[in-house]
Amino acid sequence: MDPFATGREPFIQIAGVIDRVEAQMLGEEGVHFLGFPLRLAVHKEDLSEEEAADIIRNLPPEHRGVVITYLTDPLEISSFLKKMGTRSVQLHAPMAPAALRELRRLRPDLWIIKSLIVRGDDEARLDREATDLGEWVDAFITDTYDPATGATGATGKTHDWSISEALVSRSPRPVILAGGLNPANVAEAIAAVRPAGVDVHTGVEGCDGRKDRLAVRAFVEATRSAYAALEIDT
Numbered sequence: 001m002d003p004f005a006t007g008r009e010p011f012i013q014i015a016g017v018i019d020r021v022e023a024q025m026l027g028e029e030g031v032h033f034l035g036f037p038l039r040l041a042v043h044k045e046d047l048s049e050e051e052a053a054d055i056i057r058n059l060p061p062e063h064r065g066v067v068i069t070y071l072t073d074p075l076e077i078s079s080f081l082k083k084m085g086t087r088s089v090q091l092h093a094p095m096a097p098a099a100l101r102e103l104r105r106l107r108p109d110l111w112i113i114k115s116l117i118v119r120g121d122d123e124a125r126l127d128r129e130a131t132d133l134g135e136w137v138d139a140f141i142t143d144t145y146d147p148a149t150g151a152t153g154a155t156g157k158t159h160d161w162s163i164s165e166a167l168v169s170r171s172p173r174p175v176i177l178a179g180g181l182n183p184a185n186v187a188e189a190i191a192a193v194r195p196a197g198v199d200v201h202t203g204v205e206g207c208d209g210r211k212d213r214l215a216v217r218a219f220v221e222a223t224r225s226a227y228a229a230l231e232i233d234t
């Protein structure tokens with residue numbers, strides 16, 4: 001399945017799934033890519049690996065469980081994905097082209113999203129990363145660096161969208177936009193960046209830290225309308 005094929009639903013990923021009830025609710029609201037951050041650098045996991053594997057194994061066929069991780073060793077990534085019962089991975093740590101090439105050699109069956117972390121003044125570096133890594137991955141995701149915490153994911157902060165927009169126009173692979181998106185700004189972000197898809201974590205959470213159904217619904221509706229408007233525009 002090509003998640004970016006035209007005529008399909010827009011690509012929407014929601015990260016930080018907490019349990020089976022939340023996974024089911026996200027599916028009911030039209031979110032088919034569910035992100036499970038595990039083996040991380042800065043953050044604490046929302047659930048155990050066993051709980052995540054159990055949810056992923058029981059997802060309906062049209063849904064995809066995406067493991068989001070800071071692992072960088074190809075063998076370790078491969079065996080971790082087998083343990084988790086998925087072939088979809090978002091690699092969030094810096095990685096050398098040789099490591100990604102080796103992962104692809106070991107596991108041609110994987111669907112690999114690679115992060116491109118926007119730090120502010122680094123357009124040339126990001127362009128180079130996209131060029132050097134593009135051969136070995138299926139998509140990129142731009143995300144925000146937070147200098148206050150050192151975090152590069154789930155920051156709830158936007159970055160300079162013109163940097164993501166430039167990557168979208170030059171990248172050899174589809175680029176998903178993440179970082180500080182929410183129901184109120186996602187349409188503006190899509191119009192500005194024209195990404196292949198969008199991703200959100202904290203922007204659809206309620207005060208209790210769980211995904212809020214109404215916020216998820218508003219995010220999905222705003223995303224669908226924004227992509228429909230883009231099609232009329234182009």
Ligand SMILES: O=C(O)c1ccccc1NCC(=O)[C@H](O)[C@H](O)COP(=O)(O)O
Pocket residue numbers: 014015016035037040041043068092143144152153154155156157178179180181199200201202203
């Ligand atoms: O989602 C996490 O908990 C996470 C933790 C550490 C690294 C990456 C992580 N997620 C990656 C994502 O794809 C998030 O959805 C993305 O960073 C957006 O988060 P937010 O700014 O809160 O919408």
